[in-house]
Amino acid sequence: MTCVNNILVVLDADKQQQKALNRALHLARIASAKLTLLLSIYDFSYEMTTMLAADERNSMRDNLINDRKVWVHDLLDAYNTRGLEIEVKVVWHNRPFEAIIETAIAGKHDIIVKATHHHEGLSTLLFTPTDWHLLRKAPCLVLLVKEHDWPEHGKVLAAIHTTAEHEHHHDLNTRITEQALRFAQCLHSDVHLVNAYPGAPVAIAAEIPEFDIGDYRDTIAENHRQALAEHGAKHQIDAAQQHVREGLPEQVIPELAEELDAELVVLGTIGRTGLSAALLGNTAEHVIERLNCDLLAVKPVGFKSPVKV
Template structure:
């Protein structure tokens, strides 16, 4: 079953190239059912709001004129992509002073399954610089968020899924399955190889002092065995080969970036914090630390039951 068939693409008004739109079309073309892609832009010019010499009608007319100009530009950008009858491509421009709020409002209004946005890349440092809007989307958007770099997807690329197989928490287990299912769907569309990566904790160094009879080797072997067994069960459920799984000792923020680098992965799939309600403004320290250490596209998924602080129907 194809998962991403209703996609919102955020336009980058400051660039000629639109990698987010290109990636959306690449994903949409490989969908098993017709896809809808909306090319979206939120614009705002504070000077128009402060022009006291203009009447409200004149200000509205100026805003409408600016929106129309942007719509023309976006139609020109989208024109080369309108040759696929399998994909319905729409343009939408709104006047809003907070882009992330406009994006999330649109998600709630149209039930998008995926938001795709280009990240800023610093060529000199060869690193990705996430903007405040990026972080707001990662933390507050109710649907999956894909942040892409300004690059073409590599042939036979690799997708890394950061799973948490050692947990017995139902929310973690459910999120593992959602991440794997969506990554399988996305990997098929991008012609990529899927890899499941999991870390397990290092034995606390002070525990042998507190418990002299404690054998850290036996403990470590037991923990590793549990994680390997759990990983085997997860991969077998989805028919994933053993060589496409990695189980390493260490912190996720160390293990995941190393796997991404070693594989030359183009995309990492992360589950974000299970916090809901007002506390959902936090992405989760582990996910944030991983994102800070990687230089590739990021797909962030929320757990079931997540409630965005911007949900118009939330409490």
């Protein structure tokens, strides 16, 4: 069982150090996977050339594409690529996330590997970064790469929601855990499970004097522990590697990942779009900002990307 077979690597057009490429080469070697290196480019000065003849505009665009292809091949000279199957694609597109998803769909890639960077300020609400679009809309696994190493015998942390009522949540829990186990097998690492649960409702306790916060908290915690134990048993994950914590997922998951010195966090992401996505985001988007390691985002069963090829 391999974790991936067909990797799409998103290159940074303005960086010499390519975190995603480093990670993808490592993954390709241990999984015997093939690689496609993708660079999406667009020069907005091209919009100012509408007075030129069509063949002149096309020549300008083609020259830019060819220059960047040379840059990618020069970049590869610094890496050991012996024995690896690698294809280079440079595409002309003014919306990078669409270029990435279209390429992933057309090439039947099972994972997109992209470096991620910290996003600050109001721009994250009004102008959604490319990696947020990928978390919401990519049809395959998305691996967002940070600085943390991938040592052997490390830890992979799978974040699940054990007490969800809907069947699609249970299916997503299974998919998250299975992907965590696959990557852990490739990385010779151990899988840990984490489940965050909400704190006691203090407002209710203030209004109802007989409401016992301690009993309520203990009951909720025990329900989550039992549910996580059942899930862990199905996947042969030891009780010592199961963690139930009170708090919001975007707080609990990064804190535990740092405690464990995890190399990878695996969680599910729902393809929320529209105003709710712009204002609220989802758990994966909040978590990735706080993580010090890589994040692997898993989509629900039957997810279809809104981006069309």
